[in-house]
Each structure stands twice: as structure tokens, then as C-alpha cells.
Amino acid sequence: MPEVPENFHLVDGPLTRHKLAILRDERTPTPIFRQAMRELALIMVAEATREMPTRKATIRTPLAETEVQEISAPVCLVPVLRAGIGMLDGALALLPTATVGFMGLFRDEATAKPVEYYVNLPRDLAEYLVLVLDPMLATGGSLSATLGKLREEGARWISCIHAVAAVPGVERVSREYPDVRFYAAALDPELNEDAFIVPGLGDAGDRLYGTL
Ligand SMILES: O=P(O)(O)OC[C@H]1O[C@H](OP(=O)(O)OP(=O)(O)O)[C@H](O)[C@@H]1O
Numbered sequence: 001m002p003e004v005p006e007n008f009h010l011v012d013g014p015l016t017r018h019k020l021a022i023l024r025d026e027r028t029p030t031p032i033f034r035q036a037m038r039e040l041a042l043i044m045v046a047e048a049t050r051e052m053p054t055r056k057a058t059i060r061t062p063l064a065e066t067e068v069q070e071i072s073a074p075v076c077l078v079p080v081l082r083a084g085i086g087m088l089d090g091a092l093a094l095l096p097t098a099t100v101g102f103m104g105l106f107r108d109e110a111t112a113k114p115v116e117y118y119v120n121l122p123r124d125l126a127e128y129l130v131l132v133l134d135p136m137l138a139t140g141g142s143l144s145a146t147l148g149k150l151r152e153e154g155a156r157w158i159s160c161i162h163a164v165a166a167v168p169g170v171e172r173v174s175r176e177y178p179d180v181r182f183y184a185a186a187l188d189p190e191l192n193e194d195a196f197i198v199p200g201l202g203d204a205g206d207r208l209y210g211t212l
């Protein structure tokens with residue numbers, strides 16, 4: 001395992017490994033791939049919420065008054081289109097009251113640089129705990145652009161959730177955004193000449209939506 005930055009968290013266990021095995025397998029058909037991505041998102045989101053700030057509240061159970069803890073701010077989920085949508089349903093299963101913002105980017109095939117085509121974020125982003133959803137972190141270009149936009153819009157507390165991250169991308173975004181937390185179920189060593197993650201799982205958007 002390469003040395004990882006402090007703000008990168010590998011979410012590793014039998015269940016994430018099992019889901020990843022399904023996602024990585026080139027024989028996995030689209031509906032099963034989509035289901036495994038949703039399930040992996042559930043696990044990853046549960047892990048990322050562990051660092052969310054909480055506040056005390058007093059409530060009554062049917063028996064007595066007691067002190068409880070609540071997540072202290074509203075949550076905004078930001079899937080990076082298209083592939084991030086594959087994690088949205090799983091995230092909403094755990095955080096059903098979350099607001100959803102959208103970041104539309106695709107990588108130019110020739111340059112691997114992100115091209116922005118749609119942004120729709122809530123006003124007052126500073127008020128939210130922001131969870132970015134994108135299955136793949138390759139060169140880090142798309143995530144860097146996303147984080148730049150979120151900061152511009154005022155976001156302060158941000159965590160990012162990925163299925164597979166590659167070392168070059170993790171090094172880039174963790175250096176550029178040391179106060180953001182990054183979670184992935186796998187950390188893959190390298191990119192190929194087309195900037196695809198190796199071994200990776202291929203093009204996550206194409207595999208989710210059958211556009212191979
Ligand atoms: O770290 P990077 O090198 O920027 O690569 C990662 C990006 O590439 C993929 O999106 P893609 O451009 O394939 O768009 P899609 O989701 O619409 O398929 C992926 O979902 C990330 O957003």
C-alpha cells in the first residue's frame with residue numbers, strides 16, 4: 001500500500017471488498033453494477049458520516065427525558081454527473097432529508113481535463129455539511145474543479161465519497177484541499193495512457209447507464 005495522506009480514508013472490509021469485486025468484474029451486467037454501486041454508496045456514506053459534527057438535544061422517550069445527539073447542520077449531497085448519480089440513491093436512503101445539488105462535468109477525451117456543463121447548487125452552501133459523490137477519482141481534475149466551485153459558493157465542511165481512487169488523483173486533491181476528507185473503497189496505483197484507473201473498473205458512467 002502506498003503512503004496515504006492523512007485526509008484520505010480507505011474504507012476497507014469484507015463488505016466493501018465484496019461489492020468492489022462485483023463492480024470491477026467486466027462480466028457484471030449493468031443492472032447488477034448499478035445495484036452494487038448503490039450498496040457500496042450506503043456503506044461509504046455511513047462511514048463518512050462518522051466525522052460529521054453533532055450537537056446535543058433534549059427529547060422525551062415514552063419513559064423519560066434524555067439527552068441525544070443530532071447531526072448539527074443540514075446535509076447537501078452533490079453527485080458529480082453522470083456517474084455520481086449512481087451513488088445518490090444509496091446516500092439518500094441514509095440521509096433522506098438531504099438537499100441535493102448537481103455538478104455536471106465530463107472529461108474531454110483528448111485532454112482528460114474536466115468540462116463543466118451544468119451546475120445547480122443550493123444557496124447558502126456554507127450552512128450545509130457537503131458530501132460529494134463520484135465513483136471515480138482518477139487524475140483528480142474533475143474533483144478539483146468540483147471542490148473549487150463548492151468553495152466559491154461558500155461550502156466549508158466537505159467530504160468526498162468514491163468507489164475507486166487512484167494515487168495521482170488522491171495526491172493532487174489532498175494537497176490542494178487539506179481540510180477536505182476523501183473516502184474510497186479502493187486505492188489503485190496508477191492511470192493508463194488514457195488517464196483511466198488501472199485496474200479500476202472501467203468507465204463508471206458507461207457501466208451504470210449501458211452506454212458502452
Ligand atoms: O479524476 P478525473 O481524471 O477527472 O476522472 C474522474 C471523472 O471521470 C468520470 O466522469 P466522466 O468524465 O467519465 O463523465 P461521466 O460520469 O458522464 O461518464 C468520473 O465519474 C469522474 O467524474
Ligand SMILES: O=c1cc[nH]c(=O)[nH]1
Binds near residue numbers: 136195197202204205
Ligand atoms: O478509470 C476511470 C477514470 C475516469 N473515469 C472513469 O469512469 N473511470
Ligand SMILES: [Mg+2]
Binds near residue numbers: 083203204205206
Ligand atoms: Mg464516464
